Amino acid sequence: MPADEEGLWHRPSVLALRRLLHHRLFVSGLVLFAIIVVAAILAPVLAPINPDKIDMNATFLPPSLRHLFGTDNFGRSLFSRVMWGARLSMLIGGATVAINAVAGTVIGALAGYYRRIDNIVMRANDALMAFPPVLLAIAVTATLGPSIIDVIIALGVVYTPRTARIVRSSVIVLREMEYVQAAVAAGAGDWHVLRRHILPNALAPLIVQLSFLFAYAVLTEATLSFLGVGAVPPTPTWGNIMAEGREYLTTAPWIIAIPGAALMITVLGLNMLGDGLRDVLDPRLRIQQ
Numbered sequence: 001m002p003a004d005e006e007g008l009w010h011r012p013s014v015l016a017l018r019r020l021l022h023h024r025l026f027v028s029g030l031v032l033f034a035i036i037v038v039a040a041i042l043a044p045v046l047a048p049i050n051p052d053k054i055d056m057n058a059t060f061l062p063p064s065l066r067h068l069f070g071t072d073n074f075g076r077s078l079f080s081r082v083m084w085g086a087r088l089s090m091l092i093g094g095a096t097v098a099i100n101a102v103a104g105t106v107i108g109a110l111a112g113y114y115r116r117i118d119n120i121v122m123r124a125n126d127a128l129m130a131f132p133p134v135l136l137a138i139a140v141t142a143t144l145g146p147s148i149i150d151v152i153i154a155l156g157v158v159y160t161p162r163t164a165r166i167v168r169s170s171v172i173v174l175r176e177m178e179y180v181q182a183a184v185a186a187g188a189g190d191w192h193v194l195r196r197h198i199l200p201n202a203l204a205p206l207i208v209q210l211s212f213l214f215a216y217a218v219l220t221e222a223t224l225s226f227l228g229v230g231a232v233p234p235t236p237t238w239g240n241i242m243a244e245g246r247e248y249l250t251t252a253p254w255i256i257a258i259p260g261a262a263l264m265i266t267v268l269g270l271n272m273l274g275d276g277l278r279d280v281l282d283p284r285l286r287i288q289q
Contacts, residue, residue, distance in 0.1 A: 016280055016281065019280045020276060020277070020280050023276045023279060023280055025272050025275050025276040025279070026272070026273055026275075026276020026277065026279075026280070027276070028269075028272050029268075029269045029270065029271065029272025029273030029274070029275070029276060030269070030273055030276075031269070032265055032266075032268060032269025032272065033266065033269035033270055033273055035265070035269075036086055036089075036090070036262070036265060036266045036269065037090060039083055039086045040083070040086040040087040040089070040090040040091075041087075043080075043083040043084050043086065043087045046083055047077070047079055047080035047083035047084065048080075049077045049079075049080045050080065051076060051077065051080040051081040051083075051084045051236040052076065052234050052236070053076060053077070053080075054074045054075055054076060055071070055074075055075035055076070056074070056075050057075065058071050058075040059071060059072070059073055059074065059075045060072070060073065060248070060251065060252045061075075062252075062254060063254055063258075067079065069082055069254065069258045070252070070254045070255070070258075072241070072244060072245065072252070072255050073244065073247075073248060073252070073255075076234075078241070078254065078255060078258060078259075080236070081236040081241055081259075082236075082238070082241065082258055082259050082262055084236040085236045085237050085238045085240075085241060085259060085262070086238075086262060086266075088148070088231065088235070088236065088237050089218045089221060089222070089237065089238060089263075089266065090218075091148075092148065092151060092152055092155070092217060092218070092221045093214045093215075093217045093218045093221070094214070095152045096152060096155040096156060096159065096213065096214070096217035097210050097213055097214050097217065099152070099155075099156035099160065100156065100159055100160050100163040100210060100213055101163075101206070101210060103156065103160045103163075103164075104159075104160045104161075104162075104163025104164045104166075104167055104206075105163070105164075105167050105199070105206065107121060107125075107160065107161075107164040107167075107168075108163065108164035108165065108166065108167025108168040108169075108170075108171060109167055109168075109171050109194055109198070109199060109202075111125075111164065111168045111171075112167065112168035112169070112170070112171025112172045112175065113171055113175055113190065113193075113194060113198070118168070121164075122165070122168070124161075125161040125164055125165055126161075128157070128158075128161045129161050129162065129165075133158045133159070133216070133220060134220060134223055134224075136154075136157070136158050137151075137154045137155060137157075137158050137220055137223075137224055138224065138227065138229050140153065140154035140157050140158070141154045141224060141229045141230065142229060146228070146229050146230060146231065146232050147231065147232065148231050148235070151221055151224060151230050151231060154224075155217050155220060155221065158220070159213055159216060159217065162209070162213075163206070163209055163210070163213065166205055166206065166209050167202055167205075167206055169205075170201075170202035170205055170206070171194075171198055171199075171202060174197075174198045174201055174202060175198060179197060180193060180197050180198060183196075183197050204281040205281075207277060207281065208274055208277045208278045208281060211270060211273050211274035211277055212270070212271065212274040214270050215266070215267045215270035215271055215274070218263070218266055218267060218270070219263070219267055221237070221239065222237065222238045222239035222242070222263050223239060224239065225237045225238070225239025225240045225243065226239040226240075226242055226243045227239075227243075228243065238259040238260075238262060238263050241255065241256075241259040242255075242256045242259050242260055245259075
């Protein structure tokens with residue numbers, strides 16, 4: 001093997017990727033999450049039937065070859081509704097993660113690096129974190145209104161303080177490191193120090209947090225929809241489907257069981273993926289092993 005290729009193979013990022021691909025928990029979680037993502041992307045192909053199409057002649061049909069997941073009380077294809085619900089869950093989860101990755105990183109980095117604003121920012125964070133996530137999300141969506149955009153905003157408000165606190169903790173530790181102090185002594189500006197020396201080394205805990213956050217966002221969105229303060233029916237979300245199916249739990253249990261299973265697979269896969277990332281990226285755990 002050429003020397004340059006051998007050096008590339010032993011770079012930290014490549015070594016971390018190799019450890020991840022050999023980590024059973026991470027791979028298992030990745031496979032489960034990939035199944036849901038593929039189903040969401042290919043929903044128009046896998047489920048060509050309109051998820052809102054009503055057929056009163058086909059109500060409460062159990063799962064069969066014609067209707068893989070059965071039908072609901074309006075004769076709508078549950079397979080189509082679950083597939084399109086996966087699409088919406090991935091959209092909301094991804095948007096929430098994107099908001100947290102930007103807002104949480106900016107707030108946490110500024111609070112951790114500039115001590116004079118740390119106390120003010122963190123006290124505001126503590127005030128938001130004092131509320132249970134679901135209750136705070138309900139309050140925000142009740143104020144803004146039930147819609148997909150408002151749900152994304154609510155989840156951003158709920159989980160950004162948690163991401164900011166994790167980034168802040170990393171920045172506080174990193175700003176006292178010798179290489180950071182050397183850069184400051186050499187005349188490097190604050191933006192340069194944050195961008196080149198601190199934030200790249202704070203990515204590991206941030207990535208782990210965002211993987212768990214995706215699961216929290218999907219679960220909280222389903223809870224909001226189930227309670228009637230999320231996406232407006234008949235929008236096909238897992239929470240809406242389960243809310244409609246709770247009245248028919250004894251006569252048509254598949255209406256609530258199948259979207260519940262999809263939600264469980266998604267959250268389980270993301271939690272396993274996050275645990276694998278933490279095991280590989282957290283240097284303290286690597287030392288213990």
